[in-house]
Amino acid sequence: MKKILVALTLCSFTAYSQESDSLLIRKIYDEILAKGEAYKTLTHLSKQIGPRLSGSEGAAKAVQYTKKVMEEYKFDRVFLQDVMVPHWVRGAKEQAYIESGKQKVNVPIAALGGSVATPTTGIKAEVIEVKSFEELEALGTEKVKGKIVLFNRPMDPTKINTFDAYSGAVNQRGGGASQAAKYGAVGAIVRSMTTLQDDKPHTGSMRYATGVPMIPTAAISTNGANLLSKMLKENPKIQFFFKQNCETLPDAPSHNVVGEIRGSEKPDEIIVVGGHLDSWDLAEGAQDDGAGCVQSIEVLRSLKALGIKPKRTIRVVMFMNEENGLRGGTKYADLAKQNNEKHIAAIESDNGGFTPRGFGMVGTDAQISKLTKYKNLLAPYGLAEIGRGGGGADIGPLGSQGTLLIGFKPDSQRYFDFHHALSDTLEAVNERELNLGAASMAALVYLIDKYGL
Amino acid sequence: MKKILVALTLCSFTAYSQESDSLLIRKIYDEILAKGEAYKTLTHLSKQIGPRLSGSEGAAKAVQYTKKVMEEYKFDRVFLQDVMVPHWVRGAKEQAYIESGKQKVNVPIAALGGSVATPTTGIKAEVIEVKSFEELEALGTEKVKGKIVLFNRPMDPTKINTFDAYSGAVNQRGGGASQAAKYGAVGAIVRSMTTLQDDKPHTGSMRYATGVPMIPTAAISTNGANLLSKMLKENPKIQFFFKQNCETLPDAPSHNVVGEIRGSEKPDEIIVVGGHLDSWDLAEGAQDDGAGCVQSIEVLRSLKALGIKPKRTIRVVMFMNEENGLRGGTKYADLAKQNNEKHIAAIESDNGGFTPRGFGMVGTDAQISKLTKYKNLLAPYGLAEIGRGGGGADIGPLGSQGTLLIGFKPDSQRYFDFHHALSDTLEAVNERELNLGAASMAALVYLIDKYGL
Numbered sequence: 001m002k003k004i005l006v007a008l009t010l011c012s013f014t015a016y017s018q019e020s021d022s023l024l025i026r027k028i029y030d031e032i033l034a035k036g037e038a039y040k041t042l043t044h045l046s047k048q049i050g051p052r053l054s055g056s057e058g059a060a061k062a063v064q065y066t067k068k069v070m071e072e073y074k075f076d077r078v079f080l081q082d083v084m085v086p087h088w089v090r091g092a093k094e095q096a097y098i099e100s101g102k103q104k105v106n107v108p109i110a111a112l113g114g115s116v117a118t119p120t121t122g123i124k125a126e127v128i129e130v131k132s133f134e135e136l137e138a139l140g141t142e143k144v145k146g147k148i149v150l151f152n153r154p155m156d157p158t159k160i161n162t163f164d165a166y167s168g169a170v171n172q173r174g175g176g177a178s179q180a181a182k183y184g185a186v187g188a189i190v191r192s193m194t195t196l197q198d199d200k201p202h203t204g205s206m207r208y209a210t211g212v213p214m215i216p217t218a219a220i221s222t223n224g225a226n227l228l229s230k231m232l233k234e235n236p237k238i239q240f241f242f243k244q245n246c247e248t249l250p251d252a253p254s255h256n257v258v259g260e261i262r263g264s265e266k267p268d269e270i271i272v273v274g275g276h277l278d279s280w281d282l283a284e285g286a287q288d289d290g291a292g293c294v295q296s297i298e299v300l301r302s303l304k305a306l307g308i309k310p311k312r313t314i315r316v317v318m319f320m321n322e323e324n325g326l327r328g329g330t331k332y333a334d335l336a337k338q339n340n341e342k343h344i345a346a347i348e349s350d351n352g353g354f355t356p357r358g359f360g361m362v363g364t365d366a367q368i369s370k371l372t373k374y375k376n377l378l379a380p381y382g383l384a385e386i387g388r389g390g391g392g393a394d395i396g397p398l399g400s401q402g403t404l405l406i407g408f409k410p411d412s413q414r415y416f417d418f419h420h421a422l423s424d425t426l427e428a429v430n431e432r433e434l435n436l437g438a439a440s441m442a443a444l445v446y447l448i449d450k451y452g453l
Numbered sequence: 454m455k456k457i458l459v460a461l462t463l464c465s466f467t468a469y470s471q472e473s474d475s476l477l478i479r480k481i482y483d484e485i486l487a488k489g490e491a492y493k494t495l496t497h498l499s500k501q502i503g504p505r506l507s508g509s510e511g512a513a514k515a516v517q518y519t520k521k522v523m524e525e526y527k528f529d530r531v532f533l534q535d536v537m538v539p540h541w542v543r544g545a546k547e548q549a550y551i552e553s554g555k556q557k558v559n560v561p562i563a564a565l566g567g568s569v570a571t572p573t574t575g576i577k578a579e580v581i582e583v584k585s586f587e588e589l590e591a592l593g594t595e596k597v598k599g600k601i602v603l604f605n606r607p608m609d610p611t612k613i614n615t616f617d618a619y620s621g622a623v624n625q626r627g628g629g630a631s632q633a634a635k636y637g638a639v640g641a642i643v644r645s646m647t648t649l650q651d652d653k654p655h656t657g658s659m660r661y662a663t664g665v666p667m668i669p670t671a672a673i674s675t676n677g678a679n680l681l682s683k684m685l686k687e688n689p690k691i692q693f694f695f696k697q698n699c700e701t702l703p704d705a706p707s708h709n710v711v712g713e714i715r716g717s718e719k720p721d722e723i724i725v726v727g728g729h730l731d732s733w734d735l736a737e738g739a740q741d742d743g744a745g746c747v748q749s750i751e752v753l754r755s756l757k758a759l760g761i762k763p764k765r766t767i768r769v770v771m772f773m774n775e776e777n778g779l780r781g782g783t784k785y786a787d788l789a790k791q792n793n794e795k796h797i798a799a800i801e802s803d804n805g806g807f808t809p810r811g812f813g814m815v816g817t818d819a820q821i822s823k824l825t826k827y828k829n830l831l832a833p834y835g836l837a838e839i840g841r842g843g844g845g846a847d848i849g850p851l852g853s854q855g856t857l858l859i860g861f862k863p864d865s866q867r868y869f870d871f872h873h874a875l876s877d878t879l880e881a882v883n884e885r886e887l888n889l890g891a892a893s894m895a896a897l898v899y900l901i902d903k904y905g906l
Contacts, residue, residue: 030611034611158486158487160833160835355808355864381613382613382810384837385837411808411835413885414885430870432867433867436613
């Protein structure tokens with residue numbers, strides 16, 4: 001009899017708890033959908049500040065601006081963490097054309113981040129097209145030497161999640177130049193990482209391998225890549241010219257920007273929610289990752305506005321230098337270790353501010369099963385995909401400290417239309433979608449704070 | 454022992470069937486994502502033809518164009534169904550301003566479909582603002598007579614599904630004019646049905662009740678409504694002027710456009726997939742409902758391209774006149790009954806060509822539980838929301854014939870940014886999202902065709 005009573009009590013307690021959580025989560029969504037301020041902050045970040053590549057003036061302004069925003073919200077503590085970051089600059093706009101006999105056709109390119117410049121007079125050479133590193137290896141030095149390699153494997157449009165398509169193509173951008181240099185190529189041109197067929201080059205980071213010459217490399221628009229490929233098939237002797245004068249300057253001082261509400265019961269247990277403040281230099285970085293930053297600030301703003309006093313410490317972190325170095329994420333985790341901080345969970349939003357689909361996690365089975373139990377509470381908000389797999393680049397270095405890493409998963413269909421390209425502007429962001437993402441993260445933070453991990 | 458064997462056999466049969474279905478569905482998505490033609494068709498429909506209000510030249514061209522597209526795909530049968538439709542025309546662009554003392558502020562309005570014109574010199578009167586019909590009734594004739602009523606209840610931004618917010622506000626548009634006329638109002642101005650705060654009026658249909666005067670009515674942009682409301686609070690005596698010369702012409706001949714692949718085993722069982730070909734006159738009607746039309750054609754195209762020979766007859770129907778009369782949907786169901794056709798299921802896509810979330814159904818428990826069993830097969834494609842509730846306006850009249858009515862449910866967040874406004878153009882449609890919707894519908898058609906209902 002006693003057992004039954006206990007069971008009933010537990011049962012009704014659980015039912016009550018579910019109901020009160022459900023009501024509280026509804027309040028969070030109401031607050032953010034009706035009174036959200038994320039889009040206003042993003043508007044300033046995009047239109048008044050703009051591009052924020054590590055080491056740039058824009059990045060410095062963004063640090064001060066987001067610090068000020070959080071100070072005005074009167075979070076318990078707002079502070080900067082010093083971090084030295086790579087400082088690569090694009091220089092003058094690139095030039096490129098295809099030369100076939102007397103015909104010259106201009107094509108849009110953008111130097112890849114980290115690339116060296118061409119000689120000031122540019123590079124002109126024959127082109128060899130490949131779809132993979134294996135194909136390049138099979139061609140060997142004999143066919144590649146002295147040429148420009150065109151890496152032209154498209155993102156696979158049949159992948160349902162576009163990040164899978166990106167993963168399947170992005171090694172060309174990151175490693176193409178050094179692979180090509182191994183066989184004596186003088187330059188590497190990489191098809192832009194997008195499923196769109198258009199005229200916008202999409203930049204992004206690349207790294208030189210040690211022991212091979214550093215050759216200049218650039219992204220070409222997908223239309224440009226298609227045209228070049230077509231002209232090559234008609235005449236393998238055509239030449240490609242490109243000129244870029246980017247350079248890597250000495251590392252520059254910068255900052256992670258941190259804001260927190262201190263926990264009332266377990267202040268030493270920290271929950272992080274964040275995005276990265278730096279962006280590529282071609283556009284406003286509104287989706288990548290202005291969205292993640294303003295959503296993270298909105299999580300704290302909304303909890304405070306609703307009078308929710310967290311048990312644990314909730315911290316917004318705007319990481320610096322995700323795009324070309326990950327110095328901010330690395331530094332944050334180093335400091336956490338050094339200061340003996342206990343981060344129980346970290347949520348990152350860096351897949352755009354699109355309609356929420358769920359959360360992908362990296363952690364122990366126990367951690368993950370704890371969160372998957374909240375599915376019923378989150379399903380009414382379209383958060384159906386909650387499970388293993390995901391995390392995020394900036395929070396990654398916390399993983400070795402036992403932190404549950406959680407990646408916010410918005411719908412992926414439009415992300416690579418804008419990613420690292422001129423089109424990543426405020427206009428690419430829908431205010432309701434942005435707000436729903438912030439509310440989804442706030443709801444999860446609320447549950448993790450209340451029940452721990 | 455025998456029982457166990459039977460169970461094992463059934464089990465492995467089910468597993469095999471699930472696996473082969475899963476592979477086939479994957480092929481459908483591959484075909485449509487890599488080689489889909491829906492966006493190309495939509496481009497023509499939006500950019501070469503444009504607005505397609507019932508009775509207009511655009512509507513007539515769209516009938517001929519979509520018929521030709523399906524004939525070129527060599528569907529087994531392509532035909533038109535005659536239907537007489539309302540023929541309302543907007544006439545010259547509307548004019549409106551707020552007059553406060555010597556100040557005149559122009560505001561954007563658009564006559565509501567079905568409205569009468571103002572006198573050629575326009576109407577100028579004081580304004581009374583209400584948020585509901587109840588509020589209007591409480592004010593009564595004394596406060597309303599001779600005035601223009603501003604219906605200013607916004608769509609509720611806290612609704613997660615924007616169609617719920619629309620349902621909660623749209624009675625102002627449909628019935629506001631007649632409600633206002635009951636109390637002697639001379640005109641009705643309705644806040645646009647959108648959660649955006651901008652300068653675009655969103656038109657849409659309205660109906661006059663019998664027994665009250667037909668007063669002119671128009672949608673005002675949300676910014677315009679906010680301004681008018683603010684100025685009214687400062688000075689209740691301000692006047693509003695508007696002028697429109699829309700009119701309802703005699704009914705015009707038009708058509709539903711139908712294409713079909715005849716079933717190989719049960720040709721008399723028909724599965725319909727469709728959208729509506731008419732659109733409002735302000736823009737290209739790309740989302741509403743060009744998207745649904747081209748997706749429906751793509752369902753048949755893809756099945757044919759993959760060499761799938763359906764057991765049952767699959768029919769694409771592009772209904773005419775969903776926007777202001779539903780004559781096409783009504784006629785289609787009447788003809789189905791008259792011809793003794795057996796429609797087992799009808800799928801409608803009329804919520805935009807956004808990323809798929811699921812299907813909402815109206816039918817018997819048995820019908821619905823049959824389809825919900827396919828959840829596992831559809832979940833990998835983001836179709837998590839499969840259950841009761843939904844259907845569609847055009848397929849609605851088939852309901853009384855025992856047909857399972859299925860509404861395709863895309864993500865709803867952006868729909869009312871464009872709905873019935875100048876901004877509903879091709880640019881509002883993302884090709885991948887459009888294709889995913891077509892593939893989702895094709896997958897469901899494949900399963901219904903294979904297993905029946």
